[in-house]
Amino acid sequence: MDHTYLLTPLIGFAVVGLLALLLRWTFGRGRSLVPRTPRKGSPDDYGLLVEVASPADPAHGRRLCRVLSTDGIRSTLVETTDGPRVMVWPPDEEAARLTLARHLD
Numbered sequence: 001m002d003h004t005y006l007l008t009p010l011i012g013f014a015v016v017g018l019l020a021l022l023l024r025w026t027f028g029r030g031r032s033l034v035p036r037t038p039r040k041g042s043p044d045d046y047g048l049l050v051e052v053a054s055p056a057d058p059a060h061g062r063r064l065c066r067v068l069s070t071d072g073i074r075s076t077l078v079e080t081t082d083g084p085r086v087m088v089w090p091p092d093e094e095a096a097r098l099t100l101a102r103h104l105d
Contacts, residue, residue, distance in 0.1 A: 043080045049087035052096045058084050064100060071099045 043051050052075070055061035061077040061084040068075040068088070073096050075088045088096045 053086040
């Protein structure tokens with residue numbers, strides 16, 4: 001008795017399953033269960049973000065970010081090798097500087 005009628009579909013399913021696993025591994029997001037420890041970089045290492053303030057400590061930086069946020073300006077506080085910095089996107093730079101200058105007065 002010839003069992004090729006049973007073996008051929010099994011081989012086909014095995015090949016498709018192997019391809020599915022390979023594609024999932026290749027195009028997966030690469031999320032790790034262990035988060036990476038953030039590393040400090042220079043203020044120039046943050047791509048398009050522009051530095052608008054260099055607060056004395058992170059608490060002051062968070063307050064400045066809240067001030068910018070209340071005016072609708074997106075900002076982020078980063079820890080650089082030169083200390084904490086408040087960064088914004090280039091189109092928001094002028095408005096952020098004006099807001100912070102108004103806040104300091």
